[in-house]
Amino acid sequence: MAESVLDRLREVVLDNRERREERPAARGRQVFVDPGGRIVLGDAVPEGEGHALSEVHQAVFAASGAIPPEGA
Amino acid sequence: MPDGSQEREEGREAGAPRSARTLRERACLELHFPASTRPLSVDGVKGYLFPLETELGDRFELFAWFDGSAYQVRVVHPALEGLGPHAVHLFPDRRICFGHRDGGGVATLEEAHARSALWANGMSAYLRGARFPF
Numbered sequence: 001m002a003e004s005v006l007d008r009l010r011e012v013v014l015d016n017r018e019r020r021e022e023r024p025a026a027r028g029r030q031v032f033v034d035p036g037g038r039i040v041l042g043d044a045v046p047e048g049e050g051h052a053l054s055e056v057h058q059a060v061f062a063a064s065g066a067i068p069p070e071g072a
Numbered sequence: 073m074p075d076g077s078q079e080r081e082e083g084r085e086a087g088a089p090r091s092a093r094t095l096r097e098r099a100c101l102e103l104h105f106p107a108s109t110r111p112l113s114v115d116g117v118k119g120y121l122f123p124l125e126t127e128l129g130d131r132f133e134l135f136a137w138f139d140g141s142a143y144q145v146r147v148v149h150p151a152l153e154g155l156g157p158h159a160v161h162l163f164p165d166r167r168i169c170f171g172h173r174d175g176g177g178v179a180t181l182e183e184a185h186a187r188s189a190l191w192a193n194g195m196s197a198y199l200r201g202a203r204f205p206f
Contacts, residue, residue: 002126004079005127006127006128006193006196006197006205009127009193009205010205013190013205013206015206021099027073031084031190032186033185033186033189033190035103035104035105035106036106036124037106037123037125037126037132037185037188037189037192038125038127038189038200039104039127039189039190039193042115043085043171049205050174052103053104054104054183054185054189055186056181056186056187056189057186057187058190059170059171059177060171060206061161061168061170061171061191061194061206067084072109
């Protein structure tokens with residue numbers, strides 16, 4: 001179950017990046033986290049609920065140059 | 073930042089005004105962070121220590137703070153040593169590199185929490201031998 005959530009999460013995030021949609025409008029391509037940090041995919045959030053969920057901005061973590069080369 | 077020393081609960085003098093940022097942080101903490109989140113002041117840096125559990129059951133403890141221009145998050149637990157920073161998006165001081173702007177930080181505390189959860193799940197996969205998936 002947990003691994004399937006992670007697999008789906010990976011698919012969604014990478015697909016959105018390919019589309020250059022870091023904050024997609026389509027519910028099914030949004031990703032949220034609950035206060036405990038658990039992942040909730042957009043299509044699993046009931047309509048009108050989710051006020052305590054935070055939407056995940058799906059940009060890449062580190063563009064080149066953000067972290068200096070090792071040994072620098 | 074927390075490293076096991078010089079931690080104390082953050083206090084505030086009675087009647088001292090709260091900044092707009094502090095008020096925004098309090099509202100965000102109440103709505104979006106776990107109830108066990110603790111405000112801390114470490115070596116003069118005020119922030120919030122909070123737990124996260126990943127989909128694979130790994131527990132992380134993270135410290136989020138505002139550095140004057142953006143929110144940064146440092147991994148307090150587990151001790152992640154000897155990892156290539158580029159492979160896991162982690163600066164040598166165990167700060168998560170969220171991106172190429174704002175010194176690797178993010179604009180809001182809510183985003184710091186949400187992006188930390190995504191990072192932690194990526195780290196869980198990495199610790200099991202996979203590439204960092206995001």
